[in-house]
Amino acid sequence: MKSLGVFRGSVAIAGVGVAGLGDASGYTETEILAQAAVRAVADAGLTMQDIDGLATCSSSATMWAMPVTEYLGLRPRFIESTMLGGSSFLAHLLPSILALESGQCNAVLVCYGSTQRSATFGRKEGVKARMLLDPQPFEQPYSPIAPITSYALAAARHMHEYGTTRSQLAEIAVAARQWAQLNPEAIMREPLSIEDVINARMVSDPLSTRDCCLVTDGAGAYVLVRSDRARTLKRKPVYVLGSATAVWNRQISSMADLTTTAAVESGQRALAMAGVNLADIDVVQLYDAFTINTLLFLEDLGFCKKGEGGAFVENGAIAPGGRLPVNTNGGGLSCLHPGMYGIFLLIEAVRQLRGDCDLRQVDGAELALVHGNGGTLSSQSTAILGTEATL
Template sequence: MSAVTSDLKTLRGSAAIVGAATFGCGEAPGYTDMELLAASARAAVADAGLRMSDIDGLCTASASATMWSMPVVEYLGLRPSYIDGTMIGGSSFIAHLLPSMRALQSGQCNAVLVCYGSAQRTAAFGRKEVVASRRFLDPQPYETPYQPMMPLSAYALAAARHMHQYGTTRRQLAEVAVAARAWAQRNPEAFMRGPLSIDDVLGARMVSDPLTVRDSCLVTDGGGAYVLVRAERAADLPRTPVYVLGNGTAVWNRQISSMQDLTVTAARDSGRAAFAMAGLKPADIDVVQLYDAFTINVLLFLEDLGFCAKGEAGAFVENGGIGPGGRLPVNTNGGGLSCVHPGMYGIFALIEAVRQLRGEGGDRQVAGATTALAHGNGGTLSSQSTAVLGLRETL
């Protein structure tokens, strides 16, 4: 056994998520990014049965600030001995898990707060400004000069290639959006809960062929946070501990034009690493939360994470395959397509996985769930991070 593998096996189940919360999901007029972050952070710390003074580790990131962790420390009044401001897009808050586990195991800190907030929908400095700033701060030399509609055009390119290569249909893509809406209708926190049919998706305004506006994620406000502690401490706290069994992160590219294969993402590596650390396989997972910025994401990640073979995800999701009552519960909160998507969605996927394992899903609860997978995506199919979570009986 290699030293790296041995280290990861030691970390398996060594930390648990003991608090989780969201705030202002949907529309939160009058709130700033920082205020949304702070409200969700305080709620998550209270949910864990802790005080803000107990927090000595912080992980956070923002698309609109390069030194975001420092004003967050200041605003929350923290004095952390461990800080991680790694920013790799929407997967950041799942990628923060493994380094936080190492910091906890080493004794560098005792309680890590992972938090995010964005007022992209209602703030004066909103989505258009964020996109414009990204072009300036993070220019893509082979793409930016042509002024593509990013990130939409990149995902449309991947969708078109998947359709060409595997015969995937627009109707199968629409199945993803319809399943997400069916879950959202069971979630009072979801922003869009109205009826949605396959024909509604297909007939919606085309925004970047082959993707319509209903194939595309929401633009909302929202804050999310969770608290991570060592496993032995988790047993003394009020909430059911959700143990981190595995975590892996992989990056193969930044620009979509640098992908070797538009139908294969770095989720293949992040998923393999997370499952190896957890000692589990896809068939062992009860509930799945995937970063669904666009409908094609779900098909790609189902394949790359091993829930079905490459090219078979279209058939896998047909006839409500990932909706309520389907073969695999996917994005049970409604996902970024129907629940919430304030710029970066990864933390909300992880929070929903935690809620499902704690039995807090209400009408959308997956009965008997003891294992969950949460997967984050950043950039234009650029960064990928996978987490495998479980209850005490899975340790």
């Protein structure tokens, strides 16, 4: 069996696009998805007629790839619609790479859209509908506040086991806000202090409203092509050096350890495929649906030891000017969070590696680690992206 390392850098992201960020009132999720898709394809210097591969999914429809195909007028030879929650659009990377490298298709469009904030059938109704399609028999009988109860449980356990403090979790929200203040696309840009986070309304102990992600609309898309083609196109290619996905559980009550996620596995495999070390990484994008996510993923991916995440993020370590740039667009905590956020992590990483981020640009960024999470610490997907200099 061939090592996945043979696919290192064989495929590149040639274009990205977003639409409907924040509040997309008056538009459906399909419409803003199409807007983002058209922008991503144009950004790559291609046309929709060039797209012969499609990767998409939605929490609001079980057969989402079919209406998207129809609406965009595509006739894809490759279709990927695996639904793993917020990590899905990172998990779609490796199947797309294999499809491109096998010659099954030549250009894959990965896209997502959600109007969970503005739609009449909104977030609360969506959660109820998903519970019917995605039963969690060990938890639903107790009527948890989905999904925050699960993340609060993980946070409480980490605090109990390792002495992590509310102030340390608040550092994560404050750092995200400081990055958001440099990003004109971010929804929340007002000043935020550690005290503001701690004193905000408690939602599920120990997490307050400012420990929780935003509820927004938004659509994102990116285009993948083989690297030799990417070099002839409009924009600076960003190469996919490594990609891996791991799932250990669905319900958080089925986790062997509430403080350790499958990011341990996905991170190691992605780094091995890429042939790089964490010390080489210039910028990090982590799925921060809640402050505890960022802390757990920093530990599980190996940026610090288990239990040391709280100390690692203190004193602005992951904020602008800190030692490790994390969630440079403001993340799900302050930029946007339209249901499934993973695609926006990758888009921000691409922008950083292209040098397109203006005030929030990380100087000399050549390697990015992107990590997505789905469900309740259930699915984990890690990608390593690099510039031409990293090949």
